[in-house]
Amino acid sequence: MRGRPGGRTAAIECGFSEGVRSVASQDSKPVVLLVDDSVDVHRLLCARLRHEHISLVTAESGKEALEALKTHTPATILLDLDMPGMDGFELLRLLKDSPATHNIPVIVLSGLQGSDEKVTAFDLGAADYVTKPFDMAELRARLRASLRMHRLLQLLAERAEVDGLTGLGNRTQFNKRWAEKVAECQRYDQPLSLALLDVDHFKQINDTFGHPAGDEVLQGLAQLLLAQCRAVDVACRYGGEEFALIMPHTTAREAESVADRIRRAIAAVEWPRHPETPVTVSIGIVGADGAAAAAGMTPESWLEAVDRNLYAAKHKGRNRVMATALGTPKLGIARAG
């Protein structure tokens, strides 16, 4: 994507260089992609939407739009139907067929007044339809409505991947991220470790001190995990009292060290509801130095191996870390309190 020569400026103005044009943006502003072969429409919308809280990206054809979508994720697409080459309907079909762009609301712009066009557009998945010449106030209002809708959909999607109690990613997110990281490890030959943490005697805590106490333990553990996490790590609530910590670029030995820090920190906490009863965790870890060590592993088989280490940690007395490195036979590292 070629931008304006001289780079982006702080003021919101449209660059008119060849190809995909973009307006200077701040990261938090929703992106709106305008697809229209008329430079006049671009100029008009740049001028009229100048004060909206958006970052306007413009494309003069379906092809340019597809290019722009490689680097931008719009919150709404304004799509002109009547374009030479790939027309609006064709692009709309492509957008709705691709999982990456399927959920982006599309507002269709058309010079044609007929209801046939409208029906086709809606049937193909357009969210809204505005006829040209458009009333600017109306277009602005419809655009805002679309951005509101998109924001709600985003929140819904986020909520579906976040654990309500702890704020960590839930199992769905874990599965997604773990698969990604395993693939990266194998593709780019990078170290990777996975830790599973399980609260010791959790049922007893709930039974003795009540469920609110149990909830607080889980929340506290989540906070601790996040505090120990680096930006690249992924901490998730894996099950009722089980957590997963994905540590990219980390060998088994390094992971073991991080895990032991967490283990000791948790054991040292004085819980408000039961200050005389500390809580401990058992931790299983399996790490790989790189792609060779991880060869032949799938996300599931790796996870199973971690689970076996967690089981071993529990059986050896709890409140301990059981870590092994892939590709090294039976060379385990165990640390206990």
Place this chain on the structure above:
Amino acid sequence: MAEDKPPAPEHREPLRSQYADDPEMADILEMFVREMPQRLEALTEAWKRRELEALRHMVHQIKGASGLYGYPSIGQAAQDLERTLRQLVERGAAVGPPQLQSEFNRLLELCRSMSVR
């Protein structure tokens, strides 16, 4: 098509945009007016070469643009000319109806009289 005749020079009333007093539109209006001579040149070229479809496409774009920039009379003139051109293209006729020349002249005239203020 009728013999080419450029419109006789006459005193033109400046054609103001509906958005002439709108500060948001000032920059882009100025651009539109400034670039119009180029558009008219391309239009005249296509006319001379009898490239009807190319001409129709350009007239169509002027129709759309004039609406955006607040020149409805230009939009109307463009629409009339476009309709006539479209019929001509569809019929594959070699000779245009009498109104073709006057519609063309009218459009040029209005476009030339555009002013920003």
